Amino acid sequence: MPPSPSDAEAPTIHPALAVRRSATKGRMVVAASAIEPRTTLMVDLPYALVPAPRAHDPPFSFCSRDRCHRRLPLPSQTAVTCPQRCAPEVVWCSQDCRAQDTARHQPECAWLRSGGCTVRQKHGEFGFELLWLLAKMFIRKHCDGSLTTTTATTTTRDADADADADADTTSHFNHRGWDSVWDLAGSPASFPDQDVRGWRDLARAHLVDKIPGVACTLDQAVGLVCRIETNSFGLYPGVTGEFPITQRQGRGEYYGSGLYPTAAMFNHACCPNVSHRLDEHNRRVFSANRKIMPGEECCISYFDLVDFQDAAVRRHEVRTKWTFACDCQRCQDDADEKLPDFLSGLGLDVDSD
Numbered sequence: 001m002p003p004s005p006s007d008a009e010a011p012t013i014h015p016a017l018a019v020r021r022s023a024t025k026g027r028m029v030v031a032a033s034a035i036e037p038r039t040t041l042m043v044d045l046p047y048a049l050v051p052a053p054r055a056h057d058p059p060f061s062f063c064s065r066d067r068c069h070r071r072l073p074l075p076s077q078t079a080v081t082c083p084q085r086c087a088p089e090v091v092w093c094s095q096d097c098r099a100q101d102t103a104r105h106q107p108e109c110a111w112l113r114s115g116g117c118t119v120r121q122k123h124g125e126f127g128f129e130l131l132w133l134l135a136k137m138f139i140r141k142h143c144d145g146s147l148t149t150t151t152a153t154t155t156t157r158d159a160d161a162d163a164d165a166d167a168d169t170t171s172h173f174n175h176r177g178w179d180s181v182w183d184l185a186g187s188p189a190s191f192p193d194q195d196v197r198g199w200r201d202l203a204r205a206h207l208v209d210k211i212p213g214v215a216c217t218l219d220q221a222v223g224l225v226c227r228i229e230t231n232s233f234g235l236y237p238g239v240t241g242e243f244p245i246t247q248r249q250g251r252g253e254y255y256g257s258g259l260y261p262t263a264a265m266f267n268h269a270c271c272p273n274v275s276h277r278l279d280e281h282n283r284r285v286f287s288a289n290r291k292i293m294p295g296e297e298c299c300i301s302y303f304d305l306v307d308f309q310d311a312a313v314r315r316h317e318v319r320t321k322w323t324f325a326c327d328c329q330r331c332q333d334d335a336d337e338k339l340p341d342f343l344s345g346l347g348l349d350v351d352s353d
């Protein structure tokens with residue numbers, strides 16, 4: 001079998017992209033030189049992905065092997081399942097992928113058959129998805145072992161250490177593997193105590209010392225949850241953030257989630273100059289929506305713009321889900337449209353036109 005194209009170890013990053021730090025926005029991706037429309041700017045590889053629970057009837061699954069992650073339509077006639085029947089979501093695209101994934105899947109399989117099962121019963125599918133992603137990340141770290149590269153650690157500052165305006169922090173782009181995950185923003189200090197306590201209890205009960213042969217401390221687990229909550233991407237079949245909006249249909253049904261450590265540097269705008277989609281191996285491909293000028297920030301949309309075209313509803317979505325007030329050009333242009341008081345804290349099915 002020829003090697004899968006996703007066997008590449010490193011993300012592809014266009015030379016015009018740089019990471020800078022601003023005093024107000026923290027780290028951000030900027031264009032160091034002009035970028036033409038439709039240029040492919042980045043192809044990022046996930047550090048770890050988990051499929052959506054089968055109970056939610058997702059449209060796709062994907063191969064469990066990290067270097068493959070081939071997307072498989074559901075129901076699949078060809079997917080290879082685990083002989084131990086650890087979880088219905090665990091599949092491979094071929095016997096070959098399953099064979100190559102044996103060492104990685106062994107501790108995962110044991111965890112799924114013991115702790116994972118309990119988590120599902122006690123904490124529902126959402127708690128299960130989060131803990132499974134954590135387990136996969138610790139197993140990935142364990143498998144990568146001494147292979148983890150630390151090429152840029154000497155030149156990297158701590159994510160929250162200082163706030164020099166426009167300081168060059170491009171070194172994040174040089175991190176690979178666990179280092180690139182651990183370098184992401186997100187710490188317990190930015191979340192409510194109650195949430196952090198809940199994550200700590202979950203990790204203590206179901207993760208620490210629960211993955212055979214894989215090291216995982218409580219502080220690492222909680223630190224990872226904070227990074228996941230801040231930086232993870234959902235998996236959808238369609239394009240996210242095409243702008244101007246031309247599609248009538250959204251990006252489709254959710255089928256999983258995970259961390260793309262290099263792509264996590266992009267900030268949000270409701271009028272993004274960069275859109276992203278997944279290729280057949282769940283690599284995330286970023287392209288320019290329009291011409292981007294030197295010095296301009298490159299932004300993506302964190303959600304499906306087709307779903308949130310109304311300014312008030314969109315602001316509400318950003319504020320409740322990502323806990324910031326969006327200050328993008330489109331939101332500034334729409335600033336006259338105030339969110340009605342009655343909408344705050346309620347559902348989003350209110351037409352404020």
Ligand SMILES: [Zn+2]
Nearest residue numbers: 063068093097
């Ligand atoms: Zn595969």
Ligand SMILES: [Zn+2]
Nearest residue numbers: 082084086109
């Ligand atoms: Zn298994």
Ligand SMILES: [Zn+2]
Nearest residue numbers: 270326328331
């Ligand atoms: Zn906005």
